[in-house]
Amino acid sequence: MRSSRQLVTEPIGLDVEALPRPIVWRDLFGNDHPVEIEIGMGKGTFLVEQAKGRTETNFLGVEYARWFWRYASDRLRRNACFNARTVRAEASYFLHEFVADASVSAIHLYFPDPWPKKRHHKRRLIQEPFVAEMCRVLQPRGRLQIATDHEDYFHQIEQVLAASPLERAQYQPPGSAGQGEMVGTNFERKYRLQGRPFFTFAAVKPAPEPPSFS
Numbered sequence: 147m148r149s150s151r152q153l154v155t156e157p158i159g160l161d162v163e164a165l166p167r168p169i170v171w172r173d174l175f176g177n178d179h180p181v182e183i184e185i186g187m188g189k190g191t192f193l194v195e196q197a198k199g200r201t202e203t204n205f206l207g208v209e210y211a212r213w214f215w216r217y218a219s220d221r222l223r224r225n226a227c228f229n230a231r232t233v234r235a236e237a238s239y240f241l242h243e244f245v246a247d248a249s250v251s252a253i254h255l256y257f258p259d260p261w262p263k264k265r266h267h268k269r270r271l272i273q274e275p276f277v278a279e280m281c282r283v284l285q286p287r288g289r290l291q292i293a294t295d296h297e298d299y300f301h302q303i304e305q306v307l308a309a310s311p312l313e314r315a316q317y318q319p320p321g322s323a324g325q326g327e328m329v330g331t332n333f334e335r336k337y338r339l340q341g342r343p344f345f346t347f348a349a350v351k352p353a354p355e356p357p358s359f360s
């Protein structure tokens with residue numbers, strides 16, 4: 147349902163093309179708190195709950211659909227989530243162009259578009275080049291969390307991530323998830339009413355080996 151209310155994107159929503167490459171998180175947020183990125187934030191339910199509940203962490207939402215970006219930015223502003231920012235951008239482009247190596251403590255990807263038709267699978271976001279970008283921007287011990295309702299996409303996600311340097315880990319539902327929820331986004335709540343199954347995946351970037359002096 148589209149809101150007819152005036153949506154105000156400032157000061158949360160950023161003009162991506164005005165940002166430095168790479169972004170210096172300290173300059174953007176005015177502090178050195180860890181930075182977590184949500185890709186495809188939709189209406190921003192996860193980001194609002196996380197930003198409100200974890201004020202010692204900075205959050206950046208990436209969303210390429212203009213209306214969702216505007217809606218989520220306005221919602222974050224109305225909830226005084228000033229530890230959050232959003233960009234309207236395609237996620238692969240954004241990570242590649244704007245995010246420095248080893249600068250992000252977590253990436254959240256909840257209900258990525260599954261592109262169910264076989265001829266559309268090439269449009270799926272979670273493929274080898276994008277996984278390499280996520281791996282590059284995560285800090286050592288940085289975490290990736292994914293949830294989907296689509297079993298075939300989930301198997302592809304498992305396969306492509308198994309071939310990456312990330313190490314599989316236990317999925318941790320965020321504290322803002324409701325009882326029995328995986329994450330508590332709009333799509334999860336909608337799909338739950340439809341009785342769909344859920345699949346979750348988590349992985350951690352390994353810390354570099356300490357130097358050997360022998």
Ligand SMILES: C[S@@+](CC[C@H](N)C(=O)[O-])C[C@H]1O[C@@H](n2cnc3c(N)ncnc32)[C@H](O)[C@@H]1O
Nearest residue numbers: 186187188209210211236237256257331332333
């Ligand atoms: C199925 S919705 C899920 C929204 C939200 N995460 C949730 O669980 O309610 C997927 C969202 O990801 C966005 N999206 C899909 N591919 C994207 C990409 N490559 N870059 C940025 N946003 C993307 C879509 O516009 C949409 O808002």
